[in-house]
Amino acid sequence: MKYAFFPGCVSRGGCPELYPAAKLICQRLDIELQEMPGASCTGAGVLQEKNEFLGDTLNARTFAMAEDLGLPIMTICSTCQGVMSQANHRMKSNPEYLAKVNVELAEEGLEYKGNAEPKHLLWILIEDYGLDKLESLITKPLAGIRLAPFYGCYILRPTDALDFQDNPDRQSSLERLIETLGATVVDFAGKTRCCGFPILTINEKNSMAMVGKHTAEAKDLGADAMVTPCPLCHLNLDAFQPKASAQAQRSIDLPIIHMPQAIGLAMGISPKDLGLQRHIVSTKALITKLGVAAG
Amino acid sequence: MDVTFKIKRYDPEVEAPESYWQDFSLTLDDSATVLDGLIKIREDMDGTLSLRCSCRSAICGSCAMRINGHAGLACKMQVRLALDDDNVIIIEPAGVMPVVKDLVVDFDMFWSKIMEVDPYLRPEGTEPDAEYIASNEAMLHLSGVTACIMCGACVSDCTVMEVDPTFLGPAALAKAYRFTADPRDGDAQGVSRDRLEALNEPTGMWDCTRCAECVEVCPKGVAPMDRIMALREQAINAGFDNTYGARHAEAFSNSLEHSGQLDELRLVPNTVGVFNLPVLLNMAPEALRALTHGKLPPIIHKKIENADRVRKLFRRVEDPDRS
């Protein structure tokens, strides 16, 4: 299996542990990745506030590049996934609009033909790779570990842009992945809610309240860690957890791990190679419970 | 089909009231809606169950409640599509708003927010004798927003209101957009400056976290979040560009324009102002921890390959002289 790889900005910026971890496990899964060094940021929904058309054009550009490579796109970020899917949905459902976008791309000699289906690694594993096949590569199942899933809004809503109608399994994809890794799912109300990252600089109090609420809920239900497929969520839930904890006036101490890291641990890759030491909220207790050397 | 309705109930008139679950077993037609089931329960089994409902056809907005954890109209939800593997449906009152009894919630806060946005047409200038001339396109666009039936589903599941009830919220903001987008409201160009100015304040349009819950749960396709984004675009275009939210969008945009990628390190200072010491110092602990954990984005921001092409694209699309 080969994909045009779109890691997004944060997996190489604020969450630099994610990019190498993702590449590492793809190697183990025998998934070949082709980078697109000319592809830009998706706009993350923020650019779209200022100019939606511009955002759609940037994403169409990335889609066109992947089409030229003849490869499907893989994302490793819920936000990239959602923004791309929404842009794609708008363009695919309105040929006149797509034509307008292509007028801009023509200046670069690019054309988006409307065939892209960007997919998050999570969906690829569920739909294309197969959880059974993944399970056969699990050498260190996360037995006894209680993981709380945190999807990230952009990979859940709006469902029509994300094709949930044709792919209903996407609704519970993260939970099934957790079970395949041998861990126990901690079900909690916050799993489909918002981490607050988009309003971090606009309304810090609310952003921290959201981080505090969801991490505390999972912690109180006995979670050993929270796992998320979105590095933006990871940033808020991990890097800003101390601030959220202070605002909530209670301790939380819930380690947050990236989805590829969870998979990597179950494959027996060392925590160090997966970058777990970089996290702000210490992952030591989790590693100890796993019974592995920190590496 | 034989089904179980698991309903979260609440009776304020008992001593020390608290909510409790009650199961009802019933047999329904295959085409039954959740509301059909609830009506059957209160008519045939237990008349003490209180809920609001009226039209049965998704136009009055009375029966919004949480079904299997997500807000929606009971009259629009087919039972057979909502059953779990054990033929159970979980029904709770709408979220965010306080519960009065059973599935009835207190809508006072919902309505007070609607009132806050001056929810009636405010045309400036003289009224014509006949109708205002307006394009069908403009009216169709507005009808997509006036389709709102004030059911409260969006408010129920809003992730911001869940932690901060002072947020104006999706329903009120969508209602506000209905007026800012109406060519008859505001000045001769249809720009409603004072509305946009008021909505630009804290608890207004910039407090939405873009989680799309409201888009997902709205039974009428109003897509409140999209309207909030449109409000933001309107506000920026009207010159209200000094909020953190507007500056954030601007800083993000500039970053992409120059390098094709997000320069996370500079995004925060550019949003809040590079000389905004109090806010920057407030973030210092996070920045320090990021530094010691090797998570601080690089000082020298890398551009993507052929970043100049992206810059050219930005210039072309954003050219104010283009039609």
Place this chain on the structure above:
Amino acid sequence: MLEHDVLVIGAGLAGMRAAIAARAEGASVAIISKVHPVRSHSNAAQGGINAALTDRGDGWEDHAYDTVKGSDYLGDQDAIEVMCQSAGQALIDMEHFGVTFNRDDEGKLGTRAFGGQRRARTFFVGDFTGQAMLHVMFEQLIKSGVRRYEEWFVTGLIEEDGRVCGVTALEIRTGQVFVIRSKTVIFCTGGLGRLFEPSTNALIVTGDGMALAYNAGAQLMDMEMVQYHPTTLAGSGVLISEAARGEGAYLLDKNGERFMERYAPNMMELASRDVVSRAEQTELNAGNGVNGCVYLDCRHLGKALIMEKLSQIREIGIDLAGVDMITDTIPIRPGMHYMMGGIKTDVDGQTNLPGVYAAGECACVSVHGGNRLGANSLLDTIVFGQRSGVHAAQACRDQEYIEFDVEQAVRREERRIQEVIDRPQNGDRVGSVRLAMGESMNRNLAVYRDEAGMLETMHDLRGLKEKYTRVPVDNKNRVFNTDLVFALELGFMLDCAETIAVSALERKDSRGAQARTDYPNRDDENWMKHIVAVKGEEGPEISYSPVSITRWTPEERKY
């Protein structure tokens, strides 16, 4: 002390229009509604509102003639003239308030064709015109500053010296009983669809105002004129708007034939509603339907038109019947929809009771006579809502509040309500009594009626009224006790039902919505008159009222 010059009961289109108009006249106004105003059933009106705009080359006289003919000549022509003359301004007022009406290519208000009218004069917002207008009216109500009693249920009228001087009301949220004093009341309580099962009407449409007024001595007129709408959805009975036919949809029998050819060769599917309903019922009785339904076919209209103009009814078809009208036909049948009859009023909403007004569906002016044209109801509500509001406000200027013992009135009502709550279980349920009434009414007072059937329903109603005096409620508490509200509503419904049955038996001809197999012809010589019912010792007492004829001589009605 809760007191207002003008108390409007019901906050649908008519009620809110009346309240705004009364306020504009300087009166102190309050509006009371058992649901929040935007939940009112005006919401469910789909197709549009009629008006003849002179700048389109249309004339109010044409609209009036279509309405008179549509009413099967039972409509009062002086009132119809007032309504049609006022329509243009009423429409423009709504547009100025902010309603987002569809537009034509020049940006002016656009029209669609509608039943019973020879030219297109129905202005619309998609297929949710009622909802669009209702919400705008609520916006204007907020702006006007009228005091609102939201989720308060009027349980009775208070009279002193033969004059209505206030109401008792239940605050549904707390279950507490209050008295509200007023100099005038305007009933805008809508129709009585829940008397019939099924019905297009919402659960709240229970004839409250008609019953309250009737019990206080008001005249109810034309109660036999119950409109069965031709296109109600199989199963739930929810409305599928006439707008579909206005846009060109066909009615097909089980063989795919447009049977309206045989009943109304000129206007086909857009003949007036009673004609179409009877046509369908005749076909169904002859076995030309499937599962008691015929089909509405919109497929040839195309996806673009359906999505732009009929999107709401498409959703209803998908959600409630599993059919997508872009690709499937919709199973429909005639269903109870609207009440032409109601509280008798003049063109200013005045009833025979001093200080008591009525407007909207609960009133009978009569502008609809024996059959209402589609899109005339939305017009009726705002024209007569406004006129009632203005007249009531002006009438208050020279009036004082009537003194009466408020405490006693509260206590009395409290006791009455507590008595209902305290009733022991006896095997009956409010829901089953209502259902029995609804099924009986739908059996014998529907599209085709005869004496034996109607007598059977009279008998049924007598038995149900007796049961009603003892029917218990489950909920013994007060907070949001909907059980109690339903019991009280059932009482109103049974009162209204009786007047319908008596009036229908009385009228020995077929006219408009009344089609009697034992008197199948229209008999202008003997029955060109309104039937009026007033509460008597033994039940409704009948009298007659002449039909106002100004310029259109009654003639045979063909479409």
